[in-house]
Amino acid sequence: MSMTKLIVKNAFRHTLRVLLTIVGISVAVVAFGMLRTVVTAWNSGVAASSPNRLIVRQAVSFIFPLPYAYKEKIAGIPGVSTVSWLNWFGGTYIDKDQFFARQGCDPETLLSLYPEYKLTSTEISAFKTDRSACIVGIETAKRYGLKIGDIMNMEGDIYPGSWQFTVKGIYTPRSKTDDATQMFFHWEYLNERMKQDDPTRADQVGYYVVKINDPSRSAEISLKIDQLFKNSAAETKTETEGQFQQGFVSSSGAIIGAINIMSYLIIGIILLVLCNTMIMTSRERTREYAVLKSLGFTGGHLFAFIAGEALTISMLGAGIGIALLIPIVQGFESFLPRGWFPVFIIETSTYILAGSSALIVGVIAAIIPLYRALTMKIVDGLRFTG
Amino acid sequence: MSALISISHLTKTYKREKQEITVLKDLSIDIEQGDFVALMGPSGSGKTTLLNIIAGIDRPTQGEVMIAGTNIGVLTETELAKWRSRHIGFIFQFYNLIPVLTAFENVELPLMLTPLSKSERRRQVELALSVVGLADRMDHYPRQLSGGQEQRVAIARAIASDPDIFVADEPTGDLDRVSAEEILTLLERLNKEFGKTIVMVTHDPSAANRARIIHHLEKGDLIPQGQS
Ligand SMILES: Nc1ncnc2c1ncn2[C@@H]1O[C@H](COP(=O)(O)OP(=O)(O)OP(=O)(O)O)[C@@H](O)[C@H]1O
Numbered sequence: 001m002s003m004t005k006l007i008v009k010n011a012f013r014h015t016l017r018v019l020l021t022i023v024g025i026s027v028a029v030v031a032f033g034m035l036r037t038v039v040t041a042w043n044s045g046v047a048a049s050s051p052n053r054l055i056v057r058q059a060v061s062f063i064f065p066l067p068y069a070y071k072e073k074i075a076g077i078p079g080v081s082t083v084s085w086l087n088w089f090g091g092t093y094i095d096k097d098q099f100f101a102r103q104g105c106d107p108e109t110l111l112s113l114y115p116e117y118k119l120t121s122t123e124i125s126a127f128k129t130d131r132s133a134c135i136v137g138i139e140t141a142k143r144y145g146l147k148i149g150d151i152m153n154m155e156g157d158i159y160p161g162s163w164q165f166t167v168k169g170i171y172t173p174r175s176k177t178d179d180a181t182q183m184f185f186h187w188e189y190l191n192e193r194m195k196q197d198d199p200t201r202a203d204q205v206g207y208y209v210v211k212i213n214d215p216s217r218s219a220e221i222s223l224k225i226d227q228l229f230k231n232s233a234a235e236t237k238t239e240t241e242g243q244f245q246q247g248f249v250s251s252s253g254a255i256i257g258a259i260n261i262m263s264y265l266i267i268g269i270i271l272l273v274l275c276n277t278m279i280m281t282s283r284e285r286t287r288e289y290a291v292l293k294s295l296g297f298t299g300g301h302l303f304a305f306i307a308g309e310a311l312t313i314s315m316l317g318a319g320i321g322i323a324l325l326i327p328i329v330q331g332f333e334s335f336l337p338r339g340w341f342p343v344f345i346i347e348t349s350t351y352i353l354a355g356s357s358a359l360i361v362g363v364i365a366a367i368i369p370l371y372r373a374l375t376m377k378i379v380d381g382l383r384f385t386g
Numbered sequence: 387m388s389a390l391i392s393i394s395h396l397t398k399t400y401k402r403e404k405q406e407i408t409v410l411k412d413l414s415i416d417i418e419q420g421d422f423v424a425l426m427g428p429s430g431s432g433k434t435t436l437l438n439i440i441a442g443i444d445r446p447t448q449g450e451v452m453i454a455g456t457n458i459g460v461l462t463e464t465e466l467a468k469w470r471s472r473h474i475g476f477i478f479q480f481y482n483l484i485p486v487l488t489a490f491e492n493v494e495l496p497l498m499l500t501p502l503s504k505s506e507r508r509r510q511v512e513l514a515l516s517v518v519g520l521a522d523r524m525d526h527y528p529r530q531l532s533g534g535q536e537q538r539v540a541i542a543r544a545i546a547s548d549p550d551i552f553v554a555d556e557p558t559g560d561l562d563r564v565s566a567e568e569i570l571t572l573l574e575r576l577n578k579e580f581g582k583t584i585v586m587v588t589h590d591p592s593a594a595n596r597a598r599i600i601h602h603l604e605k606g607d608l609i610p611q612g613q614s
């Protein structure tokens with residue numbers, strides 16, 4: 001018989017109790033992982049952002065457009081290598097529940113700003129040459145069964161009327177954290193239509209995306225851009241893409257903060273559940289610990305028995321929890337309105353956090369029983385009747 | 387040659403709340419190598435306390451306890467634990483087997499503290515179980531055994547590490563007559579065949595009669611021999 005065998009036999013002495021404890025820990029680990037994944041999804045925009053990209057938006061609010069004429073002026077600033085622009089379209093595709101980002105873009109510069117979206121060269125040239133062309137991310141293409149050549153019909157809201165876009169390319173993301181749900185079409189297509197339907201809204205863009213060569217100069221260049229348009233009708237606010245995304249996230253920061261706190265509270269619950277089990281267990285075994293000590297087992301052995309048992313339970317719980325988390329996150333993602341979270345993955349850090357928390361919790365849960373077993377006098381332990 | 391166990395002027399007091407109670411009072415006793423000693427006396431007279439001190443699981447308040455040349459009163463906890471595992475075999479009234487371990491594993495338990503190899507351990511466990519006549523019950527769990535059988539497993543556990551001294555606190559206290567006889571016969575054999583020194587606490591005069599020497603305790607001291 002080995003120590004390990006003894007520990008495992010001990011751990012499963014009260015089968016129902018230990019199974020309930022393990023299930024409790026697993027459920028808590030799943031909850032922890034889910035919450036962390038939601039936080040990750042929320043923050044993914046920031047994580048995926050490029051330090052090379054500056055976002056220039058209207059100073060008052062993101063919802064106000066900027067004049068198209070700014071393009072040349074921004075391009076003239078030293079340190080700026082490419083100026084591109086995007087325009088939020090909104091609209092309804094199929095029905096109101098189908099959500100993914102749809103934006104007008106400048107096909108000539110888009111991909112140099114967003115190299116993380118991969119297209120073949122045939123797709124790129126097809127996209128550029130057809131004014132009503134669009135490209136979609138692979139996720140969105142899969143979801144609606146879109147193929148190259150398909151027409152996407154949209155009902156405009158910000159830009160009223162019916163719109164048709166022809167799919168000319170399906171992009172794949174460079175990495176898992178890149179958004180593979182977006183749809184881009186020609187801003188020019190939108191602008192032409194505005195010139196006819198509502199000339200006051202023509203020649204305006206949603207926001208500029210500016211590529212800079214040296215990320216360390218982002219603050220200085222941002223300032224220069226904003227100074228350029230100071231006291232104009234449309235003042236600008238320029239930030240790195242990371243800051244820009246952060247701004248989005250922090251507006252929901254309180255919720256994210258709460259979710260984060262909850263995820264750590266869950267670890268506290270795991271700790272309490274396991275401590276409770278371990279304290280009950282070791283109390284019942286007071287007399288056995290006394291017998292073991294009388295046989296010559298010392299503090300080190302008791303540590304191995306008690307901590308080993310706590311760790312067996314916590315690690316089994318964490319293992320099962322993590323094994324369940326993966327399919328549950330996938331299931332949850334398919335259940336969520338699509339496109340809510342373009343990136344919904346379990347981060348490696350979530351696994352590491354869950355695993356190391358279980359480890360630490362196991363050790364902490366062993367402290368009280370261990371302390372009691374060590375300080376107990378053998379003669380008192382032998383008299384113990386429960 | 388001096389006695390195997392030599393206790394002189396032993397006093398043991400327990401503090402309970404603010405009150406001090408003296409359980410053993412200036413007690414001296416010698417137990418020779420190979421003796422089979424029974425300790426008798428009324429409840430609360432200090433029998434268990436004396437036995438625990440001899441076994442090195444309780445400490446004297448005053449006086450000296452020399453066992454096989456070691457003054458066990460001065461050993462540290464760790465040294466004492468090691469000393470116990472070499473010299474003392476415990477037999478308790480309520481057997482105190484580990485319920486999740488088989489008879490074999492229970493007997494093997496003290497051997498986990500020795501450097502014996504797996505096969506040597508197996509041999510030793512099988513030997514101990516055959517001495518107590520339970521070789522065929524190795525894979526039984528304590529709950530599958532009768533009280534007498536459990537106590538025999540407990541004796542096998544005490545035998546396994548081959549100690550010189552066996553301490554037994556009312557080993558038959560929880561058993562029927564027949565099982566009790568079996569256990570006493572076993573202890574007799576350990577004493578006669580294997581030359582083990584045995585100190586046994588008992589309330590049962592017929593059990594005490596199986597021992598070679600009977601000591602009576604009263605109010606924390608021995609009643610002089612022949613006076614009882
Ligand atoms: N750990 C302890 N703390 C306080 N008092 C104790 C402790 N152990 C024993 N005593 C007291 O010491 C006295 C003697 O106890 P002990 O167990 O040695 O008696 P005993 O002769 O074995 O009695 P019994 O025949 O009932 O087993 C009792 O009054 C008991 O309450």
Ligand SMILES: [Mg+2]
Binds near residue numbers: 434435
């Ligand atoms: Mg007693």
